[in-house]
Amino acid sequence: MLAAQRMEPPRTSRGGRPRDPSRDGVIRAAILRLLAEVGYGGLTMDAVAAEAGVGKATIYRRWRTKQDLVVDTISELNQAIAEPPDTGSVEGDLRQIMSLVVATVNSPAGGAIRSILPAMQYQPALVEAFRTGPLAVWRAAYAQTWARAEARGEVRPGLDQSVTAEATTALLVQRWLLTGEPLDAAYVDEVFETVVRPLVANARPVQG
Template structure:
């Protein structure tokens, strides 16, 4: 018999994980975080909420921190899609609305639960940076690059500062300001994004549809 294992043996030994169970565990993590915060979250509580054993959980994530980091990545707003609307105003409007929506609802509750812990947890802080800040910087850079190529604006020396103009007001509004309910946040998300749009456009030298955006 050769040293090469049959495909059947290889499949049995490399059995893929159940994606649905992974999603259930990450959803349970979010629910427990929303109820108890990071300090009150335990792997036992997450496993019980998901209806699995703690052994099942630990086969996927080796610690509470690893589980929370996975949940951060899974439930952060998806800003990877970068639609080209044909104008800088349109690109930034979609980005702002996406970011506002990402800081409300389930992902907003997750971020609120983790921000305090991130102040003294480097791994978690890096995960939140990857979820909150890096995608916005990438999207802004892409929108600005297209706008420069179209001749809408002049090249910018520091695109990251423009991303900060998107992130800062959104975080202040939705994560640091007390609101009566998540429902109010969700309803206010698009309006907040649209009110912020003219300021971001002026910062990059663009114009809004009314023609009064940008600096002379």
């Protein structure tokens, strides 16, 4: 996917020592771990500071509230698939993206996203962060993949955001968010061979 829109989280200056950018990665990793473990409701600024091994002032120099903290972190997720692989064929590209998606949802980032879904019902800012962050990255990567396949003459035009495109990831998302069954390489292989490959074959340009 192409790089997603970046949300600019609210920041406030609280004086004292300037913000140290080198701590950002450590803090974000701590946020993801905690979200996966305790969910949005159980997350506290104190817990983030303790998990990251920093002072509370370091957290508050970056985010005023827990919502700011989570929104900012969500908007940065899924960067591993921001630039989709180019293997030279649509089948190869889709197979690689499926592996990257599964690696992401099986990581602390995937656990964090799952944990905030209940909170999205009453936190519009979280919904927006998910829409313009992980979901936008995901959609943009697939759009770029279908566009390249169309340019190579492998598929007919207009597949981006089609039912065919949605179906290539639907079973992965179902396992991740609904059934909780394992998402491993064997399952990805099975989905690719029994669902994705036939869909791609059916999407070939009409000869005539």
